[in-house]
Amino acid sequence: xxxxxxxxxxxxxxxxxxxxxxxxxxxxxxxxxxxxxxxxxxxxxxxxxxxxxxxxxxxxxxxxxxxxxxxxxxxxxxxxxxxxxxxxxxxxxxxxxxxxxxxxxxxxxxxxxxxxxxxxxxxxxxxxxxxxxxxxxxxxxxxxxxxxxxxxxxxxxxxxxxxxxxxxxxxxxxxxxxxxxxxxxxxxxxxxxxxxxxxxxxxxxxxxxxxxxxxxxxxxxxxxxxxxxxxxxxxxxxxxxxxxxxxxxxxxxxxxxxxxxxxxxxxxxxxxxxxxxxxxxxxxxxxxxxxxxxxxxxxxxxxxxxxxxxxxxxxxxxxxxxxxxxxxxxxxxxxxxxxxxxxxxxxxxxxxxxxxxxxxxxxxxxxxxxxxxxxxxxxxxxxxxxxxxxxxxxxxxxxxxxxxxxxxxxxxxxxxxxxxxx
Numbered sequence: 001x002x003x004x005x006x007x008x009x010x011x012x013x014x015x016x017x018x019x020x021x022x023x024x025x026x027x028x029x030x031x032x033x034x035x036x037x038x039x040x041x042x043x044x045x046x047x048x049x050x051x052x053x054x055x056x057x058x059x060x061x062x063x064x065x066x067x068x069x070x071x072x073x074x075x076x077x078x079x080x081x082x083x084x085x086x087x088x089x090x091x092x093x094x095x096x097x098x099x100x101x102x103x104x105x106x107x108x109x110x111x112x113x114x115x116x117x118x119x120x121x122x123x124x125x126x127x128x129x130x131x132x133x134x135x136x137x138x139x140x141x142x143x144x145x146x147x148x149x150x151x152x153x154x155x156x157x158x159x160x161x162x163x164x165x166x167x168x169x170x171x172x173x174x175x176x177x178x179x180x181x182x183x184x185x186x187x188x189x190x191x192x193x194x195x196x197x198x199x200x201x202x203x204x205x206x207x208x209x210x211x212x213x214x215x216x217x218x219x220x221x222x223x224x225x226x227x228x229x230x231x232x233x234x235x236x237x238x239x240x241x242x243x244x245x246x247x248x249x250x251x252x253x254x255x256x257x258x259x260x261x262x263x264x265x266x267x268x269x270x271x272x273x274x275x276x277x278x279x280x281x282x283x284x285x286x287x288x289x290x291x292x293x294x295x296x297x298x299x300x301x302x303x304x305x306x307x308x309x310x311x312x313x314x315x316x317x318x319x320x321x322x323x324x325x326x327x328x329x330x331x332x333x334x335x336x337x338x339x340x341x342x343x344x345x346x347x348x349x350x351x352x353x354x355x356x357x358x359x360x361x362x363x364x365x366x367x368x369x370x371x372x373x374x375x376x377x378x379x380x381x382x383x384x385x386x387x388x389x390x391x392x393x394x395x396x397x398x399x400x401x402x403x404x405x406x407x408x409x410x411x412x413x414x415x416x417x418x419x420x421x422x
Contacts, residue, residue, distance in 0.1 A: 028049040032113045035050075040146075053123065062109070064098055065102075065133070097394045108413035122420070160379075163390045181294065181298075181361075185321045189205045204284065221263070221307070227332055364376040
């Protein structure tokens with residue numbers, strides 16, 4: 001199924017998700033699911049498939065998107081849209097993000113139905129969306145805002161985590177319980193224009209960015225504790241009372257995990273674009289620095305600005321926020337988390353499931369916003385390919401997923417439906 005899905009070129013833009021969605025719809029309808037394609041724009045439908053019980057109960061949604069980012073064939077070992085099976089892996093664009101999870105969710109549902117399973121209570125939903133990679137305006141956002149009755153649910157399992165990592169002899173599987181907010185801003189310095197041949201005749205706004213860039217070069221946030229990193233640190237046996245000491249200790253023991261933990265512990269400020277004079281012989285009177293700012297869940301612009309001033313001081317520049325999205329989260333201690341923990345303990349004795357915060361955002365945010373009581377987690381369990389091997393392949397060349405991990409994930413989704421909908 002994953003090989004077939006990869007062969008549908010759904011690079012977004014433009015997306016062209018129609019053929020992939022019709023393929024999935026055919027499989028699920030044949031298995032007994034009620035299916036509908038809902039489109040905001042022609043050729044880019046969202047698939048909603050459901051199987052209802054005869055009695056009321058929880059509504060479980062297995063969520064995924066079928067669009068992908070671009071791939072440059074010249075950088076790949078294989079054709080990015082071949083779905084080639086090699087070295088125990090399926091290769092191609094979307095093999096990790098996230099046609100693999102779509103395939104595992106669909107395969108689990110089809111197999112359950114083929115065995116005669118039906119929900120004893122509640123409803124199983126499979127929602128496969130378009131347009132996630134460019135903001136979900138025609139996908140999950142549109143569905144949740146325009147057709148909430150079609151996708152309302154109590155539990156959502158989506159992308160965002162699940163790859164195993166090892167720390168001091170014990171394996172851990174991340175569960176994405178929250179997503180950071182986006183508070184991008186433009187930082188502007190001002191000076192006085194002049195002819196570049198006489199450097200001191202003007203007041204160069206561009207060089208005033210030098211101390212700002214130096215202050216941002218470290219890349220470390222001001223550490224602050226919130227529920228997800230606190231639970232993550234406790235699972236690893238790290239002291240949450242002295243965050244700086246704990247991060248230093250973690251860097252000495254495994255710097256890779258420290259790099260993952262740090263963004264969870266506060267506001268990150270990453271300079272990405274700079275602009276100043278439009279002519280090489282003119283001293284700029286204004287210089288602009290674009291900063292990608294990510295903020296812990298449920299905190300806003302005021303908190304972000306406070307951290308900007310903590311890092312840079314408060315004088316010599318102006319800050320204007322744009323592209324702002326408040327971060328979101330689901331509670332950590334829930335029945336859904338209990339199901340995930342039980343699965344991990346059963347499949348990998350001695351391992352643990354640990355909450356994490358996604359530095360970016362996914363379609364989970366639209367479901368959390370539309371249905372406040374809904375619990376949404378990101379979880380696609382992977383053991384054969386660990387976190388540090390998988391993460392660089394997402395949106396990268398030679399993206400691939402081990403067949404064993406597809407099976408592990410499908411087993412989780414099937415077992416979860418059986419456990420929840422009874």
